[in-house]
Amino acid sequence: MTLTRHHGGIIILLSFTVAMLLTIMPLSDGLRSWRPDWVTLTLIFWCLALPYRVSVVSGFMVGLLLDVLTGTLLGQHALALSIIAYVCVRLHQRIRIYPMWQQALTVLVMLVLHQLLTLWIDSTIGRPARPLAYWLPSLVGALLWPFVYRFLTSVRINFQVQ
Amino acid sequence: MTIDHRQHHLDSVRSALSVLVYPLQWVVDLPHTSSEWFRESLSTRRALQEENASLRTQQLVLNTQLQKLEALEAENRRLRALLDSSFQVEERPMLIATLLSVDMDPYRHQIELNKGSLDHLFEGQPLLDSQGVMGQLIHVGPFTSTAMLITDPAHAIPVQVNRTGLRTIALGTGSIDRLELPHIPNNADIRSGDLLVTSGLGGRFPPGYPVAEVIDVQQDPGRTFSHVTARPRALLDRSREVLLVWPPGAQNPLTPGTTGKARAVVDTPAEAGSGSGTDAEPEPGTP
Numbered sequence: 001m002t003l004t005r006h007h008g009g010i011i012i013l014l015s016f017t018v019a020m021l022l023t024i025m026p027l028s029d030g031l032r033s034w035r036p037d038w039v040t041l042t043l044i045f046w047c048l049a050l051p052y053r054v055s056v057v058s059g060f061m062v063g064l065l066l067d068v069l070t071g072t073l074l075g076q077h078a079l080a081l082s083i084i085a086y087v088c089v090r091l092h093q094r095i096r097i098y099p100m101w102q103q104a105l106t107v108l109v110m111l112v113l114h115q116l117l118t119l120w121i122d123s124t125i126g127r128p129a130r131p132l133a134y135w136l137p138s139l140v141g142a143l144l145w146p147f148v149y150r151f152l153t154s155v156r157i158n159f160q161v162q
Numbered sequence: 163m164t165i166d167h168r169q170h171h172l173d174s175v176r177s178a179l180s181v182l183v184y185p186l187q188w189v190v191d192l193p194h195t196s197s198e199w200f201r202e203s204l205s206t207r208r209a210l211q212e213e214n215a216s217l218r219t220q221q222l223v224l225n226t227q228l229q230k231l232e233a234l235e236a237e238n239r240r241l242r243a244l245l246d247s248s249f250q251v252e253e254r255p256m257l258i259a260t261l262l263s264v265d266m267d268p269y270r271h272q273i274e275l276n277k278g279s280l281d282h283l284f285e286g287q288p289l290l291d292s293q294g295v296m297g298q299l300i301h302v303g304p305f306t307s308t309a310m311l312i313t314d315p316a317h318a319i320p321v322q323v324n325r326t327g328l329r330t331i332a333l334g335t336g337s338i339d340r341l342e343l344p345h346i347p348n349n350a351d352i353r354s355g356d357l358l359v360t361s362g363l364g365g366r367f368p369p370g371y372p373v374a375e376v377i378d379v380q381q382d383p384g385r386t387f388s389h390v391t392a393r394p395r396a397l398l399d400r401s402r403e404v405l406l407v408w409p410p411g412a413q414n415p416l417t418p419g420t421t422g423k424a425r426a427v428v429d430t431p432a433e434a435g436s437g438s439g440t441d442a443e444p445e446p447g448t449p
Binding site for chain 1: 176180186187189190194265266267268269274300308
């Protein structure tokens with residue numbers, strides 16, 4: 001039991017690492033504003049799949065690292081991701097049985113919530129208003145959710161992450 | 163927690179975490195670095211010779227200009243001595259750092275450098291490229307550091323017009339090719355094509371480095387201030403190598419010795435603005 005647990009932990013860490021790599025991967029200027037929020041998608045998946053292993057504390061840790069990576073205020077992403085993790089863990093039994101499109105819509109709401117919290121903190125510290133394209137990542141993320149879900153599910157089954 | 167960060171209590175936490183994420187940045191940067199390495203090692207002897215020759219010519223030209231500069235510098239010092247001014251021409255130690263090709267928040271103009279506090283970088287250190295001022299460091303970790311470009315909306319840099327000596331503040335706008343000069347009165351002598359150089363007020367940026375070129379001046383008689391925009395001289399989105407500058411007095415970035423008697427008469431706001439470069443006094447100086 002302990003062996004499988006340890007094994008699974010590495011896979012979860014690895015998935016977050018890949019998500020962070022994708023987040024800071026250099027893209028051309030046109031594509032940059034379309035980049036979905038990979039870390040949040042990964043966090044939502046693990047919160048739905050393994051709510052007893054990945055929850056608020058993991059969200060907080062990942063958020064801190066994300067803050068350092070993207071150069072935002074320390075704690076900004078951490079707060080947003082903790083709240084999302086909390087919502088996910090609270091609702092995981094309901095969201096799990098939704099059909100895929102409805103799941104994607106729920107994910108959209110959570111991604112928008114993440115961006116809204118970040119925007120709120122940003123405007124509190126006096127950053128200027130964002131263009132409408134600021135919301136694109138949420139939309140792209142929700143559209144990609146079915147693929148992310150299938151991919152991470154197959155990873156989870158393959159490596160027997162419990 | 164957020165408030166705590168604004169008062170710089172969490173800087174050590176951030177630099178510790180930056181060590182943790184350094185491998186990620188290194189991995190993302192790897193394709194670029196390795197492709198550069200491949201290109202270098204696969205370039206032919208002929209190409210290298212050509213490059214060598216062109217560089218040698220360039221160095222010759224630059225050396226010639228430098229000779230003239232030395233003569234001018236000496237003359238300048240003599241003239242200033244006649245005026246009894248305590249101006250100092252300083253040698254500043256420099257270091258070349260390379261950008262890590264990683265993307266940060268797309269709505270902040272920040273870049274990541276491959277040098278950190280192990281190379282004695284410090285927060286607030288000015289950043290230049292071959293064309294002009296790029297920005298300043300805002301976070302310094304052991305191996306990497308984050309710099310804010312002069313076009314970030316949260317950045318302001320004290321400048322002066324090279325032609326007239328008019329002092330003002332240039333604010334970042336959030337677009338990579340535009341700075342704004344909001345505090346220029348309508349009757350001020352400024353026109354498009356004027357070069358803006360750092361004024362050295364605020365004590366953060368060394369004086370005399372080119373910052374931007376005025377591209378547009380709109381004077382509206384109904385308003386107190388004219389609307390002036392400028393284009394940064396530095397290649398903010400293209401430079402891979404950047405120069406980090408140390409103040410001449412090594413450890414102490416704000417050498418109080420330079421604020422002599424005569425200079426204090428010329429630049430009265432110098433003392434007031436010696437806090438930090440980002441929030442220097444918004445009062446525009448008159449020529």
